[in-house]
Amino acid sequence: MSLDHALLVSLLEKPSSGYELARRFDKSIGHFWHATHQQIYKVLARMEEAGWIESEVHRGETAPDRKVFAVTPAGRSALAEWITEPSPIDRARSELMIKFRAAAFDDPRKLLPALAEHRAEHGTLLAAYRANEAKEFSGHDRPLSPQQELQYQVMKLGIAFEETWIAWCDETQALIHRIAPTPSATATKETS
Amino acid sequence: MSLDHALLVSLLEKPSSGYELARRFDKSIGHFWHATHQQIYKVLARMEEAGWIESEVHRGETAPDRKVFAVTPAGRSALAEWITEPSPIDRARSELMIKFRAAAFDDPRKLLPALAEHRAEHGTLLAAYRANEAKEFSGHDRPLSPQQELQYQVMKLGIAFEETWIAWCDETQALIHRIAPTPSATATKETS
DNA sequence: TGTTGCAATGCAATTTGTTGCATAGTAAGA
DNA sequence: TCTTACTATGCAACAAATTGCATTGCAACA
Numbered sequence: 001m002s003l004d005h006a007l008l009v010s011l012l013e014k015p016s017s018g019y020e021l022a023r024r025f026d027k028s029i030g031h032f033w034h035a036t037h038q039q040i041y042k043v044l045a046r047m048e049e050a051g052w053i054e055s056e057v058h059r060g061e062t063a064p065d066r067k068v069f070a071v072t073p074a075g076r077s078a079l080a081e082w083i084t085e086p087s088p089i090d091r092a093r094s095e096l097m098i099k100f101r102a103a104a105f106d107d108p109r110k111l112l113p114a115l116a117e118h119r120a121e122h123g124t125l126l127a128a129y130r131a132n133e134a135k136e137f138s139g140h141d142r143p144l145s146p147q148q149e150l151q152y153q154v155m156k157l158g159i160a161f162e163e164t165w166i167a168w169c170d171e172t173q174a175l176i177h178r179i180a181p182t183p184s185a186t187a188t189k190e191t192s
Numbered sequence: 193m194s195l196d197h198a199l200l201v202s203l204l205e206k207p208s209s210g211y212e213l214a215r216r217f218d219k220s221i222g223h224f225w226h227a228t229h230q231q232i233y234k235v236l237a238r239m240e241e242a243g244w245i246e247s248e249v250h251r252g253e254t255a256p257d258r259k260v261f262a263v264t265p266a267g268r269s270a271l272a273e274w275i276t277e278p279s280p281i282d283r284a285r286s287e288l289m290i291k292f293r294a295a296a297f298d299d300p301r302k303l304l305p306a307l308a309e310h311r312a313e314h315g316t317l318l319a320a321y322r323a324n325e326a327k328e329f330s331g332h333d334r335p336l337s338p339q340q341e342l343q344y345q346v347m348k349l350g351i352a353f354e355e356t357w358i359a360w361c362d363e364t365q366a367l368i369h370r371i372a373p374t375p376s377a378t379a380t381k382e383t384s
Numbered sequence: 385t386g387t388t389g390c391a392a393t394g395c396a397a398t399t400t401g402t403t404g405c406a407t408a409g410t411a412a413g414a
Numbered sequence: 415t416c417t418t419a420c421t422a423t424g425c426a427a428c429a430a431a432t433t434g435c436a437t438t439g440c441a442a443c444a
Contacts, residue, residue, distance in 0.1 A: 001400070002287050009293045019422050032289035039401060041424055064409055064422045080298050083291045087306055089313045090286040092353055095194050097224035097346050099275045101201045104342040106272050114279055121281045146371040150296040153367055154289050157360045161284055164352045172345055179338040193430070211392050231431060233394060256392045256439055 003043050004052075006033040008071055008079050011053060015070040018044050029128050030155045044069060052078055100172075108176050115176070119169035126162040129155060195235050196244075198225040200263055200271050203245060207262040210236050221320050222347045236261055244270055292364075300368050307368070311361035318354040321347060 010021055010031070021044075022037035035043075047053045052075030058066045071079075096111075096118055103111050137144060137152045144152060202213055202223070213236075214229035227235075239245045244267030250258045263271075288303075288310060295303050329336060329344045336344065 002285075002290060003400080005294065006290045009290055009297075012297055013293070017422075018424090022422095028283050032284055032286040034283045034285065036402070037422090038403085038424075042400095045424090062410065066422070076297075079294050083294050083298065084302055086309070087287045087291060089310060090284075090288065091220050091226045092224055092282075092284070092350070093226065094224040094282040094349075095279045096282065097349065098194060098198045098201055099279060100342060100346050101205070102197065102271050102275050104339045105201075105204055105268075106275065108338070108342055110276055117278070118281060146300070147296045149367060149371055150292060150300055153360075153364055154292050156363075157286075157289065157356070158284070160356045160360060161353070164349070164356050168345075168349045168352060171348075175341060175345055179341055195430080209392075210394090214392095228432070229392090230394075230433085234430095237394090258392070 001043075003033065003035055003039065004047060005079060005082050006031070006035075007040065007043055007047070008052065008075055011069055011071050012076070012079070015068055017058075017066040017068050019066070027128075029125070029132060030158050032154070032158070047075070051075075107180065109180050112173065112176060115169055115173055119166060119173070122162050122165040122169065126159065126166065129159045129162060133159070193235075195225065195227055195231065196239060197271060197274050198223070198227075199232065199235055199239070200244065200267055203261055203263045204268070204271070207260055209250075209258040209260050211258070219320070221317070221324060222350050224346070224350070239267070243267075299372065301372050304365065304368060307361055307365055311358060311365070314354050314357040314361065318351065318358065321351045321354060325351070 006025075007021060010016065010024065016024075018037065018041045022035070022040050025031060025033065025035045025040065028034045044053065044055075048055060048069070051072060053069045054072055055067045055069045058068050096114060099111060099114065100108070133152075133155060137148065137155070198217075199213060202208065202216065208216075210229060210233045214227070214232050217223060217225065217227050217232065220226050236245065236247075240247060240261070243264060245261045246264055247259045247261045250260050288306060291303060291306065292300070325344075325347060329340065329347070
């Protein structure tokens with residue numbers, strides 16, 4: 001399973017509680033994986049059982065107690081072993097794309113709202129990436145360390161995907177207006 | 193569930209047997225979804241039960257019998273209803289990216305073989321897309337129908353993603369050689 | 385004639401992932 | 415004070431997906 005390893009990496013980058021991991025994985029900025037808190041707690045329990053991680057309870061005077069997990073040497077070597085295993089190609093899955101294929105047999109204008117939403121969400125994601133990029137990887141005096149370069153490289157793929165999405169959304173919106181003009185759009189065109 | 197609808201669309205585009213669907217979904221050319229045959233047979237059975245699709249057994253004289261499914265009017269309207277439902281943003285999931293994040297704490301050179309494999313597979317996929325593009329969407333006298341334009345637009349996103357992947361793989365390979373030169377690469381450089 | 389491989393369909397067991405709910409404390413505001 | 419919202423953890427039930435196996439029939443090849 002990959003969630004195990006995704007969590008291990010995240011914990012390697014920064015020891016955290018399940019709650020923190022859940023928030024990071026929910027936003028999924030630069031993580032390339034996603035999970036809900038229920039799943040995360042389950043996997044953390046399993047990995048602690050297996051000795052890949054260990055926890056320390058941080059008593060919060062004001063906040064609730066937090067169970068902070070850190071990767072053990074055993075976890076580290078499990079990870080090291082895992083990266084040498086062959087990894088299958090990751091298939092893009094997109095519900096929106098299925099809807100577009102379906103809309104080819106129906107009215108594509110029905111998808112304009114969804115398209116606008118996706119465009120907005122990808123825009124937000126890209127902005128978040130850009131902010132992170134500026135904060136962590138540029139404007140420093142020193143050149144980036146090899147570790148940072150790699151982390152940056154992963155982020156770059158995320159950025160490239162968001163840009164691809166955004167360009168596609170814009171193109172597609174224009175296409176729909178061209179092939180299936182809405183009455184109001186037609187009216188606007190005619191009265192202008 | 194989306195697999196139901198992905199199969200419905202696929203059957204709308206072309207009535208097929210479970211086996212055919214499995215092959216198409218396995219190659220995942222322009223499909224944006226994926227499933228194994230076991231899962232597909234299960235979902236087909238469920239959808240036939242629900243009246244969304246109906247089957248006709250084609251006796252093969254030489255080949256084995258095929259159970260060919262086609263979408264019913266009920267299935268069609270289920271699809272029409274589904275496309276108006278809000279669709280959550282699709283999160284990119286990539287095992288390879290997790291491995292890169294892990295490799296930042298280990299030796300990134302370990303990922304060079306996996307990187308080359310991914311590069312090759314995305315290259316193959318892109319070539320398949322391009323071949324399909326040429327066959328179905330260009331070189332025709334007539335301009336594309338609105339339906340074709342939409343199908344082409346979906347394919348374009350697939351193409352864009354493959355191109356993004358390929359460019360990233362190439363960049364990353366160069367990066368790894370730069371930050372963690374292999375002994376042989378260094379030797380090559382020094383002797384050249 | 386046996387073996388390998390492919391087309392075609394499916395069951396069963398297991399693992400992953402989702403949905404719904406529960407609990408408990410803090411903090412802020414109506 | 416009551417309600418709302420957020421931090422923090424988790425269980426249980428269910429749905430979806432994967433893995434492993436099984437069967438039948440044909441075709442090609444040694």
